[in-house]
Amino acid sequence: MLAPGFADPVHDAQATFRAVMDALARPGLPRPLTPDLTPPAPLTPELAAVALTLTDADTPVWLDAGLAASPAVATYLRFHTGAPLTEDPAEAAFALISDPARCPPLGAFAAGTPAYPDTSTTLVFALETITAGEELSLTGPGIRGTTRVALSPLPEDFVAQRAENRAGFPLGVDLILTAPGRVAGLPRSTVVTEA
Amino acid sequence: MSATHTFPSPRARGEGRGDLVVDAASPQGEGEGARPNETPPSPPPYPRLPPRFADDEVGETLSPQAGRGDAERTFAQQSGYNFAYLDEGTKRMIRRAILKGIAVPGYQVPFASREMPMPYGWGTGGVQVTAAILGRSDVLKVIDQGADDTTNAVSIRRFFARTSGVATTTRTAEATVIQTRHRIPETPLTEGQTLVYQVPIPEPLRYLEPRETETRQLHALAEYGAMHVKLYEDISRHGHIATTYAYPVEVAGRYVMDPSPTPKFDNPKMDDCPALQLFGAGRERRIYAVPPYTRVRSLDFEDHPFRVQEFTHPCALCGAEGVYLDEVLLDDAGRRMFVCSDTDHCEGRRADGHVGTGDAI
Numbered sequence: 001m002l003a004p005g006f007a008d009p010v011h012d013a014q015a016t017f018r019a020v021m022d023a024l025a026r027p028g029l030p031r032p033l034t035p036d037l038t039p040p041a042p043l044t045p046e047l048a049a050v051a052l053t054l055t056d057a058d059t060p061v062w063l064d065a066g067l068a069a070s071p072a073v074a075t076y077l078r079f080h081t082g083a084p085l086t087e088d089p090a091e092a093a094f095a096l097i098s099d100p101a102r103c104p105p106l107g108a109f110a111a112g113t114p115a116y117p118d119t120s121t122t123l124v125f126a127l128e129t130i131t132a133g134e135e136l137s138l139t140g141p142g143i144r145g146t147t148r149v150a151l152s153p154l155p156e157d158f159v160a161q162r163a164e165n166r167a168g169f170p171l172g173v174d175l176i177l178t179a180p181g182r183v184a185g186l187p188r189s190t191v192v193t194e195a
Numbered sequence: 196m197s198a199t200h201t202f203p204s205p206r207a208r209g210e211g212r213g214d215l216v217v218d219a220a221s222p223q224g225e226g227e228g229a230r231p232n233e234t235p236p237s238p239p240p241y242p243r244l245p246p247r248f249a250d251d252e253v254g255e256t257l258s259p260q261a262g263r264g265d266a267e268r269t270f271a272q273q274s275g276y277n278f279a280y281l282d283e284g285t286k287r288m289i290r291r292a293i294l295k296g297i298a299v300p301g302y303q304v305p306f307a308s309r310e311m312p313m314p315y316g317w318g319t320g321g322v323q324v325t326a327a328i329l330g331r332s333d334v335l336k337v338i339d340q341g342a343d344d345t346t347n348a349v350s351i352r353r354f355f356a357r358t359s360g361v362a363t364t365t366r367t368a369e370a371t372v373i374q375t376r377h378r379i380p381e382t383p384l385t386e387g388q389t390l391v392y393q394v395p396i397p398e399p400l401r402y403l404e405p406r407e408t409e410t411r412q413l414h415a416l417a418e419y420g421a422m423h424v425k426l427y428e429d430i431s432r433h434g435h436i437a438t439t440y441a442y443p444v445e446v447a448g449r450y451v452m453d454p455s456p457t458p459k460f461d462n463p464k465m466d467d468c469p470a471l472q473l474f475g476a477g478r479e480r481r482i483y484a485v486p487p488y489t490r491v492r493s494l495d496f497e498d499h500p501f502r503v504q505e506f507t508h509p510c511a512l513c514g515a516e517g518v519y520l521d522e523v524l525l526d527d528a529g530r531r532m533f534v535c536s537d538t539d540h541c542e543g544r545r546a547d548g549h550v551g552t553g554d555a556i
Contacts, residue, residue: 053287
């Protein structure tokens with residue numbers, strides 16, 4: 001059986017969008033996100049909620065190895081969003097990452113073009129935890145002073161990758177970070193350093 | 196389509212000081228915001244103290260707080276429109292553009308603007324952005340040149356009350372989403388709020404370079420010399436920077452952005468603002484954004500620093516100083532009066548007992 005999508009498509013999508021919008025507008029500040037979804041593993045309810053809210057036939061979606069290995073995930077996303085799945089990360093409008101520690105380098109995804117930096121990939125991470133920790137230090141638009149946040153799990157050279165991503169501003173990828181019950185944003189404008 | 200200069204809000208219609216105050220107390224005065232077929236409510240002793248969640252038909256059928264959730268359900272049953280008018284596919288497209296706009300502050304994201312049931316120039320861009328972000332628990336305020344009671348504000352507020360059933364308000368502090376045409380409220384905005392601007396021409400370089408292909412390259416290269424030349428020509432001609440509205444700003448040290456035709460008086464409020472600011476241009480099909488706590492710098496020169504307008508008189512109705520004032524003509528002899536452009540701010544002050552001189556100048 002196919003797992004159901006949003007019970008109330010209009011308002012569940014709106015609530016998810018507002019959480020994501022607020023999260024990107026205030027980088028590193030987690031917002032509650034508690035979708036009532038039961039997607040096939042390893043797709044998490046939060047990943048599924050973001051996909052159902054933002055993707056459709058206009059947005060090629062790239063799945064990481066864990067998600068791509070599950071035909072049920074592809075069926076679920078295809079049915080509920082109609083989004084084409086792509087195998088080329090540089091072609092994707094959205095990339096769903098169930099295992100962020102093994103995420104391909106950020107440079108593998110579309111960074112946009114100088115005239116149209118909006119044609120970049122938005123990565124959605126399914127993290128285990130997002131906590132107000134001391135691990136990463138964030139500054140930039142949307143942040144009053146500095147925000148500190150701890151994310152787990154991350155690729156080993158994540159800070160270096162982010163620095164490279166930031167150096168190309170206004171080009172670069174944006175990250176939507178999800179964890180059970182919460183969502184945070186890490187847009188390309190944010191400077192990430194080790195705290 | 197600047198209607199408000201020729202149609203001041205109802206508060207200015209009185210003959211003398213006493214009348215003015217009483218008129219202002221009535222939520223529906225005699226201005227163009229009033230509905231002629233309805234008896235205006237009798238003026239309360241103090242202007243607008245109790246919270247008013249709606250001045251529109253939908254709002255009147257509701258008890259303000261309790262009716263909120265039901266309003267939308269009743270609406271959905273009675274009409275064929277989706278919540279907040281737009282279909283879900285359109286909302287998704289606009290939402291994606293908003294997220295990109297937030298990620299690249301000040302950059303104009305192209306979007307597939309839809310035809311709306313109002314003409315271009317009446318806020319179709321702002322309306323689409325509002326429709327895409329609005330949820331059931333939002334409280335919406337709409338202002339037109341600072342006023343809640345002019346044509347554009349009343350019709351857009353009523354549009355969303357009808358198509359979404361959300362609560363509406365005129366009070367800045369109560370609103371979660373404020374759609375604005377060309378003013379930023381005097382009451383400081385807070386973290387939970389989103390300000391949605393209606394933008395006629397989003398490209399700050401458009402009058403200097405008419406080709407979109409070229410302006411896009413200029414933004415890509417961060418080549419804003421032409422804008423500085425324009426401001427310099429102002430100085431050489433007039434002795435000072437004569438641009439008073441749509442004054443260009445640099446956002447987060449990168450993109451130069453048109454803050455929409457707000458008076459430059461409001462530019463400092465955009466800097467380090469706790470609220471999220473979203474901009475929608477319907478005809479020109481662009482969305483852009485300024486996240487909270489973002490540096491917004493008005494372009495200037497070291498020897499000609501940016502300055503805002505100063506008014507020689509306080510508001511004639513509430514006595515406020517340091518606020519943006521509208522000039523209101525009173526008679527054929529050219530007598531005029533300067534009153535707050537922000538009607539909610541003015542009413543709030545008068546409710547608190549502040550009184551202006553009521554004098555014409």
